[in-house]
Amino acid sequence: MTGLLDTDVTAEHADHLLGVLREALSNAARHAHASRVEIAVEAGDQELRLSVADNGRGIDPAVVRRSDLANMRSRAEELGGTLTLSRGEPLGTILEWRVPMPGCTDSVD
Ligand SMILES: Nc1ncnc2c1ncn2[C@@H]1O[C@H](COP(=O)(O)OP(=O)(O)OP(=O)(O)O)[C@@H](O)[C@H]1O
Ligand SMILES: [Mg+2]
Numbered sequence: 001m002t003g004l005l006d007t008d009v010t011a012e013h014a015d016h017l018l019g020v021l022r023e024a025l026s027n028a029a030r031h032a033h034a035s036r037v038e039i040a041v042e043a044g045d046q047e048l049r050l051s052v053a054d055n056g057r058g059i060d061p062a063v064v065r066r067s068d069l070a071n072m073r074s075r076a077e078e079l080g081g082t083l084t085l086s087r088g089e090p091l092g093t094i095l096e097w098r099v100p101m102p103g104c105t106d107s108v109d
Pocket of ligand 1: 059
């Protein structure tokens with residue numbers, strides 16, 4: 001964890017972040033068959049970022065297209081941010097949830 005998480009992140013943002021983390025860990029446990037999960041949380045000046053990377057079987061790109069991974073995506077969009085899922089290297093899945101910091105008016109790109 002890096003940045004001023006205790007002071008600069010509102011309860012609303014923290015609540016969404018923890019909801020996404022909970023769902024991402026549940027997915028890693030239920031679908032990925034991973035032996036390792038790395039979690040990073042970073043509060044910068046502009047952006048609050050959560051990444052959850054597992055070393056499991058990987059997510060099928062067709063599944064990503066088909067499923068809107070609804071709850072996590074809406075927890076990003078509600079705050080003006082984005083959710084992306086990509087293949088890990090050499091294996092696994094990387095989930096990235098990025099939202100503008102509270103009080104920051106720029107949307108993430
Ligand atoms: N970390 C992961 N590794 C591999 N596959 C994943 C991972 N996360 C999600 N998936 C795939 O994406 C699909 C959609 O995930 P999503 O969380 O939207 O639904 P779910 O977990 O199947 O159901 P729910 O979350 O409603 O219990 C999963 O069914 C699974 O096939
Ligand atoms: Mg799920």
